[in-house]
Amino acid sequence: MPRPSGDSPLPTAEKPAAPAAASGLHPSLFILNWILFSNATILFNKWLLDTAGFPIILTCWHLIFATAATQILARTTSLLESRKSLPINGRMYLRTIVPIGVLYTGSLVFSNLVYLYLSVAFTQMLKAGSPVAVLFTxxxxxxxxxxxxxxxxxxVIVVGVAVASFGEINFSLIGFTYQMLGIVFEAVRLIMIQVMLTAEGMKMDPLVALYYYAPVCAFFNIFVAxxxxxxxxxxxxxVNTGFTVLFLNASVAFMLNIASVFLIGKTSGLVLTLTGILKAILLVAVSVVIWKTPITLLQAFGYGIALLGLSYYSLGYDNVVKVYNNSTAYISATMNSYGAVPGSADGVRGGLLTKRYIVLGSAVFGFLFVMAVLFMWVNSVPTTIPVTSLGTN
Known part of the structure; x- marks a missing residue:
């Protein structure tokens, strides 16, 4: 399930039918919705932790809120109807849900503690190495x-993450260690889900998973706190943080799970993988602007290597070839459209393709231009400016 901190992998669980109310909407809206809530949750949490501190207590609050919210939704909506088909009894709950909940607690605690020591941008770069831990596990x-x-x-991913780490200006060994522990706990959790639940034919969408895991994680997080x-x-x-701020923070984190439910089943696995990579890049860019995080060329180069390795590992050779062939076909169609007879069916279709790809090309160029400007602007800021504050009392 997507974590309350927002540092979630893409929702690739069982693909239930999309809620009826949303069946007529374009898939791109669900993708944008998921990206918005995922990145908003991370940025909101980072700001709150820098301001008030207490990452473990904040996680407890998220889980208590999620427990109450899923119980209400289970009794008032059909969003969690799939839970009724799961053969979960008391014995299975203790044997599967509780142990996985313990691992999830460790993942949550370490993943939130890291924001006291590392920038959002560097944290996302380290998270690109998560598949390494999952594979070895x-x-x-x-x-x-x-x-x-x-x-x-x-x-390739390991080399990219290592280069990005070497280029980090505000490196913290404590923060790096917390992030590595969080990745390891998450990797073991994912494999345990595969061993304990998937092997028995039990698949959960993110909201149903939250329904079962949130109470367990809340209990263990309170114990740790x-x-x-x-x-x-x-x-x-x-009082200083504000009850309204805390309510909004927990609501945004919970809405991420709702967004994940609506996203599942609306797009292909290929699009989901590319969406996750795009989300990480956008998050790095936005966090750099907000906190003026200094980024070195070496760090950007290392992150680029890690993303390329991650893309190839996640998509596989066949899908990489598919993306390449589709891209070249689009370019060829755009170029050929210039030779079509005006007013003909080919001319109209070609004109539409031309406009579409001019817009697409402009968007890509604009994104690269903005990233270049951000890089030059951020690196003009004195590196003595702190990236994070410990936020402890």
């Missing part, structure tokens, strides 16, 4: 057989 649990081709592809942040947390911290 799958080999360790013998869910998948070791494969030399995959190993070599994974090495009692031994870490509870002793320094005061009621004044709650």
């Amino acid at each position: 799958s080999w360790a649990f013998r869910v998948a057989e070791p494969n030399l081709a995959k190993f070599l592809n994974i090495l 009692l031994f870490t942040e509870a002793s320094t947390f005061k009621y004044e911290d709650l």
